[in-house]
Amino acid sequence: MNRTPLYERHIALGAKMVDFAGWTMPLYYSSIFEEVMAVRKSVGVFDVSHMGEIVVEGQETVDFVNFLVTNDFSSVPEGKAMYTVMCNEAGGIVDDLVVYKISREKAIMVVNAANIEKDYEWIKTHSKNFNVEVRNVSDETALVAFQGPKSQEALQRVVNVDLEGIGYYSFQWGRLDGESVLVSRTGYTGEDGFELMMNAESAARIWDTLVEIAGAVDGKPAGLGARDVCRLEASYLLYGQDMDESTNPFEVGLSWVVKMNKDFVGKEALLELKEKVERKLVALELSGRRIARKGYIVLKEGKEVGTITSGNFSPTLGKSIALALVSRCVKTGDRLEVAFPGKNVEAHVVKKPFYRGSVRREA
Amino acid sequence: MRMKKYTRTHEWVEIEGKVATVGITNHAQEELGDVVYVDLPEVGKEVKKGDVVASIESVKAAADVYAPLSGKITEVNERLETEPELINKDAEGEGWIFKMEIADESELSDLLDEQAYKEFCEQK
Numbered sequence: 001m002n003r004t005p006l007y008e009r010h011i012a013l014g015a016k017m018v019d020f021a022g023w024t025m026p027l028y029y030s031s032i033f034e035e036v037m038a039v040r041k042s043v044g045v046f047d048v049s050h051m052g053e054i055v056v057e058g059q060e061t062v063d064f065v066n067f068l069v070t071n072d073f074s075s076v077p078e079g080k081a082m083y084t085v086m087c088n089e090a091g092g093i094v095d096d097l098v099v100y101k102i103s104r105e106k107a108i109m110v111v112n113a114a115n116i117e118k119d120y121e122w123i124k125t126h127s128k129n130f131n132v133e134v135r136n137v138s139d140e141t142a143l144v145a146f147q148g149p150k151s152q153e154a155l156q157r158v159v160n161v162d163l164e165g166i167g168y169y170s171f172q173w174g175r176l177d178g179e180s181v182l183v184s185r186t187g188y189t190g191e192d193g194f195e196l197m198m199n200a201e202s203a204a205r206i207w208d209t210l211v212e213i214a215g216a217v218d219g220k221p222a223g224l225g226a227r228d229v230c231r232l233e234a235s236y237l238l239y240g241q242d243m244d245e246s247t248n249p250f251e252v253g254l255s256w257v258v259k260m261n262k263d264f265v266g267k268e269a270l271l272e273l274k275e276k277v278e279r280k281l282v283a284l285e286l287s288g289r290r291i292a293r294k295g296y297i298v299l300k301e302g303k304e305v306g307t308i309t310s311g312n313f314s315p316t317l318g319k320s321i322a323l324a325l326v327s328r329c330v331k332t333g334d335r336l337e338v339a340f341p342g343k344n345v346e347a348h349v350v351k352k353p354f355y356r357g358s359v360r361r362e363a
Numbered sequence: 364m365r366m367k368k369y370t371r372t373h374e375w376v377e378i379e380g381k382v383a384t385v386g387i388t389n390h391a392q393e394e395l396g397d398v399v400y401v402d403l404p405e406v407g408k409e410v411k412k413g414d415v416v417a418s419i420e421s422v423k424a425a426a427d428v429y430a431p432l433s434g435k436i437t438e439v440n441e442r443l444e445t446e447p448e449l450i451n452k453d454a455e456g457e458g459w460i461f462k463m464e465i466a467d468e469s470e471l472s473d474l475l476d477e478q479a480y481k482e483f484c485e486q487k
Contacts, residue, residue, distance in 0.1 A: 290400045
């Protein structure tokens, strides 16, 4: 099992540790629901160093990244990041990722922990026809998410950049505890917040500082459990659950990251798939408090129409919620049933997201 | 006489005469994390020691609750239907799950005392 540079800190904080995607990670420190409430009302501090960072550098960085991903990286200004997916030749999703445009000749791709090796090989293989160098810097890089409506107020006390000047999905280099950090207004919780990228060696000190300033506004460290609840409430997808190589971006509601006015791996397949989308990812609210787990069958008028991809109990809404990949005949407002072991439970299709937090919309 | 015993499947059992009150241990509650749903047994149901009588769902997983003894379910904690979090707040008090009438007192000898249960948890 891999350990992040913050492993000792988690143990010292009494975290309940779990194995996740090859990493030993904190599931929670106090309680998942308390940590969710901290994120919703104040600040949660998450170690997300298990995520991968792959650097692309060289004259053809922009062209190369643009060829790998479906979204348009050429139109992203320096100092901004972009959410996108990478597809294979068949249009299946290899991974979803955030790409930072450091300069015209340097980009950082932040990829999912479970996909680091796969993505690195994929990116390297495709780089052969481009004048770029590709490096996997995941081991030497730490990433901490500082998320919640009080995140700017708290973080501003210890970081030397003007946070108000950092728009949604923008970033700046700054200093915290004398260490260099890349501060971006990004996140995965539905709340306003920042992600801080730093060298692995400075991570422990910076973590302690972040936990302390979060505590001053009633915030706290938060684990993967709270991260999963928050992202589901915000209807953000999780790779390996809601999408994988057997799904395409149109099915899971990510057509907004597919730009057909450029060339990229999988474009031809996606042009065809776009005309025959047969499934879609919908949001469900369930009756009662039971949690719909991945793989449970979804029925409409007794007929199987799809499966649950993610489910959890939302402490913010006081309801059991889920995402399901279903036949496109399913519509908002439809009454469905989810097959729990031994019993069906009623569910209704609702609009995404389940919960809209303080996340900034403006760039 | 009142006594409190434990099972190897992490139930606590408080015995008072012929009646046993059953819940999951604080240790089990900590392992499960935030509880969101408790499926309670039916009052009047006859159960055998080791039967699954209730289930608890937490954010992390679903867990079965086993009958620590054979007998008849006489009462369930209906508060858990709307306040399943009582199990996290007070697993060995207000978070009790059901009461049962003990059919065979000889089965009591299979249960662990507090010290033995503590050691059992530490071994795992």
